[in-house]
Amino acid sequence: MLKLLPCLAVDTPDVFSLQSFPTGQRALSQSLLNCDLHESNQKFEVLGPTRAIVAVAGDDIILPCYIKPNISVEDMRVDWFRVNLPDTQSNIRVHLYQDGRDKYHDQILSYRGRTSLFKEELKKGNTSLKLTRVQGTDDGRYKCLVESKTHYDDSTIQVYVRAIGSKPEVSIEGQKEGGMALLCVTKGWFPEPELEWLDSEGVTLSAGPSETDRDYEGFYVVKLKTIIKETDINRFTCRLRQRQQHEVIKMETEFHIPSELILVHTETWKVALAVIVSLVIVLVAISAFSVWWWKSLYNDYSHRKLIKGFILLNVNVLQCSLQ
Template structure:
């Protein structure tokens, strides 16, 4: 049989169509949302139909609630960690041994509140691609409410209720003994950097026949609630005139005793000597109360991490000094470098108790403190505890503690050297004026779940270096 050129052309076209058809596939997954319990590991199913190998394909998992929100990428037979959202690092993986049969499911470990969202599984071959989207809902039942007595308020008794670790955002209500809602102050809602909610709410209660009151925290979407009941003795609701008179007399008596003691003391010594000794004793008392020298004995050796430094920062060779430079340097993009703030971290994280000192003499701008390692270094987050920052800043002549609600203050004298002390177990971060031996500011009630790294930002208003100094407990 004679084969014509037209026959050859047809055969070639049929072959190309067959080859193109063999590359086609669908990406499939669950039709229902995935409900995850905080702290657990979950699987986000995704697979190819037909069950062809994905080993030579590119597998992308994206969080659609983020701009450029890459959760995981597999390409060219290896895992690509560039541009991965920082807090997914170390928590995501594929079943690589299952890729040959088209299984591209994602394992997400230690689920947290910020993991809630819509996830896209995108599979690309050389000539075809398809994707599938699944929603993840996170469920977390918080702590049993803690109720505390605030004291007398507006003719009644003030109570405060707090609970944390919830997701989604919970509702907190106060109830009387009959289950009727009480009129309370507005709820205060805070969200941690892991996406879990903390709620607290004040109420003023009046005396009733039972004096039983209940704080209830509930989350209707996940059908969960926690309650704490408190009983207040009737004696707390009133203070009799006789009791008030007794308290006043006790206060007056104490003042009289103190005044008499000071008068006798003054008679026994010369005036000038007394004043000097009183000042000295008062200073010694302050030192004793603050226990500053004991704090300084928790010194750690801090060295700057050049891999985390912003491009316009200049570090000394020994890693003890950092200043702002005039021009951006060309440095490697290693994924750990700050890109929006002129900042740098210490090279080691700490827990327990630790202390270090930084010379700020002559500078008109600086920010110091500690942060968690998993902070997002590529986005302009506000540097507050909810985002993993505990810092104090000098800028435009004002000192600001970046609490969840910023605190601006003016110290009696500006520090030339700042001491930073962390008590991990007591959940406190404190700042000290080293020369004046006085306290500047403390963050209390912090929530630490990771090691803390020293944080430095020399500002861009001067070229003077921040200097990490050795601690001399005798200076």
């Protein structure tokens, strides 16, 4: 009795007849055909990591994904895509393998040239994705979907991106609202950090809402302004905090302003205000004088016209009397 062999990868002609083989070879060929058919119709389960993946910006990472049982997926469809993206983004594809090759026609632009599968591992059911040069826009949830002609399954993977950006930079923006405006800027962070201003005693200073933006790689740029008055020390601090999963990152930049500089800015502001007020007064005076002058000219012209008319009237009356 001939025992059927497990599925093997062998080269067979595209077209052949089982009747052309001897009995033993015919049974072996029939077994291989049954195995191939069974493999293509076999149900499978897509598995991924049970925990989220934490990726450091700039590193290369692997998003694990494989099918069980470990059958070949070379003739299947492997689709990696993002989930829970904003409604404004219609394209969600990260990487697509179909018909035995990679397809990039509808890949999200930020992933272009950064994704790949392990081609030699596809025959073992390994559909893991390699993602190079991690950036802020990579943060989020991914799905690994594997589809055969008769079955499909998927697994969801969460990726958290972490990026340590620049130390806060402080600069003077000039005089505003009777004080001096200070600006604190930090770049290259993920997730978004928080900024706050402190005085020399560690008391939080009032400040407007922070301005938040993201660069082309998805990293955060945060700005925070405050208006300060002259104090005994004139020492101020911009503090940064970034909350991560299990820790809080802190950075501080201390900034000292000489009293002379504050006085210079204050005096400059006062002088500028005085000049503006003086100009307004001069303009008002010139306008008033112009109106008075034009009125005088008009009144003088009207008076002369009236006298001329009166003289002409008297001349006409005199001529009539003489006649």
